Amino acid sequence: ISEPRSAPLHITPILAMLAAIALETLIFPMLNRSEHEHHPNAMFDSDDWAERLLASRATKIIFALFFFNWVYSAFMATYHLQENLIVQSDELKGFEWVKANTPSDSSFLLITDEQPMTDPVSEWFPAITQRNSIATLQGQEWTDGKNFEALMAAVLDVQSCAQQTIDCLQAWQAQTGVTFDYVFIRKPTTNEFQEFPGSLPLEYSLADAYRQIYQTDTISIWQRNSP
Structure with a gap:
């Protein structure tokens, strides 16, 4: 939890969006291309952007790990607020x-x-x-x-x-x-x-x-x- 008037608190959403863009445009496509060369799959050519984004096994695993981390971080942030930043x-x-x-x-x-x-x-x-x-x-x-x-x-x-x-x-x-x-x-x-x-x-x-x-x-x- 950051100090409420600090720059890191307000720059966090921007960094999160930039990280998401990097995942979608750089990291996931690179993993997909690598797996597509060895294991062709119709999902790589799907019209659905979500299917294309998560076409490879590696991207599915990475996305699952990120999702778990997001849920855990949200829970811990809420818990910290309740225990430490709220008057009891x-x-x-x-x-x-x-x-x-x-x-x-x-x-x-x-x-x-x-x-x-x-x-x-x-x-x-x-x-x-x-x-x-x-x-x-x-x-x-x-x-x-x-x-x-x-x-x-x-x-x-x-x-x-x-x-x-x-x-x-x-x-x-x-x-x-x-x-x-x-x-x-x-x-x-x-x-x-x-x-x-x-x-x-x-x-x-x-x-x-x-x-x-x-x-x-x-x-x-x-x-x-x-x-």
Whole structure:
């Protein structure tokens, strides 16, 4: 799955069409001519273009392999979207809790340890909760007066804090100058981080400056302690 605003995503259909043209006009005819010389077959002279295209045994085998690959690729792409690029039910419940139990002017720092442009939790959090997410990139490329590349670098930096301690968050905050009231952590599943199953190292160090106000198997929300 490609980043949704990248060139490779949009050039893929063009490459697929060019590959199909190459198969039809170059590769399959070459295979057909080679087999026709040794095993004449009426299908080679058929008026039906599909019969002519798949006249030889080699082209049938290659087409079958390609067809299987296309079906498998489509299935895996759909599976990946469902598992990784769609907000899950437990995450939606966390969003609903935030909307119902936090002030409307609250600012949240979302820690998901994901690539920012393909992170569904960060992307959908502001729209569903109606709360400010200071580390959500989607939509920021259209905001006047912001250096998008610098913003992306900052978001990547803060996501790396998932595998570190609160010192990382504090250093990032001092560097960027941003403020936030809550830390929303999307915890990994057990097969993502075997060393820390079901949690992130960052969680273990938040208790000194934050208090936990929401907890599920996949979501942890922390509120900054009052000075």
